[in-house]
Amino acid sequence: MGRWEPGARGRLARVALELYAERGFEQTTVEDIAERAGVTERTFFRHFADKREVLFDGSAVLQEHLVDAVAQAPAELAPIDVVGHAFADAATLLEERRDHARTRAAVIAATTALQERELLKMAALASAVTVALRARGVADPAAALAAQAGVSAFSIGFELWVTDPSSADLATRVRETLEQLRAVSVGGPA
Amino acid sequence: MGRWEPGARGRLARVALELYAERGFEQTTVEDIAERAGVTERTFFRHFADKREVLFDGSAVLQEHLVDAVAQAPAELAPIDVVGHAFADAATLLEERRDHARTRAAVIAATTALQERELLKMAALASAVTVALRARGVADPAAALAAQAGVSAFSIGFELWVTDPSSADLATRVRETLEQLRAVSVGGPA
Numbered sequence: 001m002g003r004w005e006p007g008a009r010g011r012l013a014r015v016a017l018e019l020y021a022e023r024g025f026e027q028t029t030v031e032d033i034a035e036r037a038g039v040t041e042r043t044f045f046r047h048f049a050d051k052r053e054v055l056f057d058g059s060a061v062l063q064e065h066l067v068d069a070v071a072q073a074p075a076e077l078a079p080i081d082v083v084g085h086a087f088a089d090a091a092t093l094l095e096e097r098r099d100h101a102r103t104r105a106a107v108i109a110a111t112t113a114l115q116e117r118e119l120l121k122m123a124a125l126a127s128a129v130t131v132a133l134r135a136r137g138v139a140d141p142a143a144a145l146a147a148q149a150g151v152s153a154f155s156i157g158f159e160l161w162v163t164d165p166s167s168a169d170l171a172t173r174v175r176e177t178l179e180q181l182r183a184v185s186v187g188g189p190a
Numbered sequence: 191m192g193r194w195e196p197g198a199r200g201r202l203a204r205v206a207l208e209l210y211a212e213r214g215f216e217q218t219t220v221e222d223i224a225e226r227a228g229v230t231e232r233t234f235f236r237h238f239a240d241k242r243e244v245l246f247d248g249s250a251v252l253q254e255h256l257v258d259a260v261a262q263a264p265a266e267l268a269p270i271d272v273v274g275h276a277f278a279d280a281a282t283l284l285e286e287r288r289d290h291a292r293t294r295a296a297v298i299a300a301t302t303a304l305q306e307r308e309l310l311k312m313a314a315l316a317s318a319v320t321v322a323l324r325a326r327g328v329a330d331p332a333a334a335l336a337a338q339a340g341v342s343a344f345s346i347g348f349e350l351w352v353t354d355p356s357s358a359d360l361a362t363r364v365r366e367t368l369e370q371l372r373a374v375s376v377g378g379p380a
Contacts, residue, residue, distance in 0.1 A: 078377035115313070116306035123309055141346050145371045148346070152338040156331050181335045185375035187268035 009047045009057070011037045016054040017100070020107045025051070025114060052117045055104060058093070059121045063128050065090045070132035079138045083129065083150035084178045091154070091170035098170075102162045126151045153178040199237045199247070201227045206244040207290070210297045215241070215304060242307045245294060248283070249311045253318050255280045260322035269328045273319065273340035274368045281344070281360040288360075292352045316341045343368040 015037040019028040030051055034041045048054045069086035077085065094101055108114040129147035138146065157173035168176075205227040209218040220241055224231045238244045259276035267275065284291055298304040319337035328336065347363035358366075 080374055080377050112310065116310050119309035119313055120302065120306050123305070141350070141367060141370055142374050144346050145342065145367070145374045148342040149339070149371070149375060152335065152342065156334050156338070160331070177331060177335070180331055181339065182375045182377075184270055184332050184335045185339060185372045187270050187372075 008037065008039050008043055012039065012044055012047060013054055013057050016051075017103060017107065020055070021103050025107060025111045052114060055108065055114065056117060056121055059124070062090055062093060063125055065093060066125060067128050067132045070129055071135065073136075075136075079133055079136075079142055079146040080149060080178070080182070082133065082136070083146045084153070084175060086129065087150045087154045087174050087178075088171040091157075091174050094158075094170055098162070101158075105158075105162045122151050122155060149178070149181055153181055198227065198229050198233055202229065202234055202237060203244055203247050206241075207293060207297065210245070211293050215297060215301045242304060245298065245304065246307060246311055249314070252280055252283060253315055255283060256315060257318050257322045260319055261325065263326075265326075269323055269326075269332055269336040270339060270368070270372070272323065272326070273336045274343070274365060276319065277340045277344045277368075278361040278364050281347075281364050284348075284360055288352070291348075295348075295352045312341050312345060339368070339371055343371055 012033060016028070016033045019032055019036065023032075028051070030041050030044050033051075033054070034044045037044075044054075048057075066086050066089075069089045070082055073082040073085050108118050126144070126147045129150060130144045133143040133146060134140070154174050154177075157170065157175075157177040160177070161168070161170045161173045202223060206218070206223045209222055209226065213222075218241070220231050220234050223241075223244070224234045227234075234244075238247075256276050256279075259279045260272055263272040263275050298308050316334070316337045319340060320334045323333035323336060324330070344364050344367075347360065347365075347367040350367070351358070351360045351363045
């Protein structure tokens with residue numbers, strides 16, 4: 001088997017998720033994944049640092065997309081609206097992969113080590129968005145708070161999107177959740 | 191050495207933090223910690239599941255305190271104010287241990303595995319507060335959003351409290367940060 005493996009990365013990611021869903025994350029080895037994908041273990045480790053990272057291959061793309069959207073948002077928008085715009089925009093990346101997203105969310109929810117990695121990736125997203133907001137002239141702690149509000153709205157909107165059978169798309173869910181956060185933050189009777 | 195080790199738990203926690211700060215988390219073994227604390231490794235494992243958990247001994251107490259404060263907040267308060275009250279109240283638990291908190295924060299910031307565990311503990315706090323808000327009749331997703339806003343304000347307020355040499359106490363920091371979140375969420379020019 002040669003070093004050049006066209007499509008190996010995507011195939012490894014797809015096959016790993018299949019196996020984690022079938023057997024559980026802990027019960028699946030890198031050997032199992034490589035075998036089903038038809039590549040060597042060395043090929044796996046050329047693409048991914050470990051068994052966890054294979055589930056987080058989309059994080060870098062999502063982060064880049066968010067940071068660009070923050071940078072390019074209209075100058076007159078308030079920070080929270082820049083963030084709402086950016087997360088709703090990034091949501092379109094996931095829109096066509098709802099089944100994949102649902103399976104992935106179930107696998108992550110079943111394993112503490114994966115929940116930890118997911119939370120770390122979301123914290124990294126919040127940091128990247130904070131930096132992008134500062135670059136627009138938003139002061140601290142407003143930048144960190146707006147970024148964190150975006151991540152919360154995205155996470156909670158995502159949870160509704162994968163669990164609720166209604167047809168609302170993820171971008172709409174994220175926008176609605178951010179509106180609700182606004183209402184909650186202002187206060188008033190429960 | 192007998193099974194009964196008066197004060198072993200607290201001593202192990204204190205000594206572990208000392209060693210992590212001196213040598214780094216990765217470079218410290220359970221054997222090192224047990225030796226400096228004057229107990230056996232078995233005693234360590236009677237108290238803590240692993241080398242990480244020893245840094246999170248206060249989480250359960252913090253969570254219990256928060257949940258009680260949410261349950262006992264005046265009935266007429268809005269969810270966000272219940273949360274603000276609860277987190278400011280819980281902040282008093284940490285107030286007298288600012289040096290400990292500062293050392294612990296530096297150790298955690300230096301190690302990905304510890305950041306992951308910290309994020310998981312904060313997510314568990316958010317879940318516990320969400321459940322406590324639902325028990326007060328707060329609907330979803332308002333309960334989850336208010337709880338998440340509280341965790342964000344607590345985390346960002348905590349960060350300011352450990353890094354900024356000014357004398358403001360943690361409870362004040364948390365309250366101020368939640369006020370800023372309110373201002374950010376309403377929007378308006380940056």
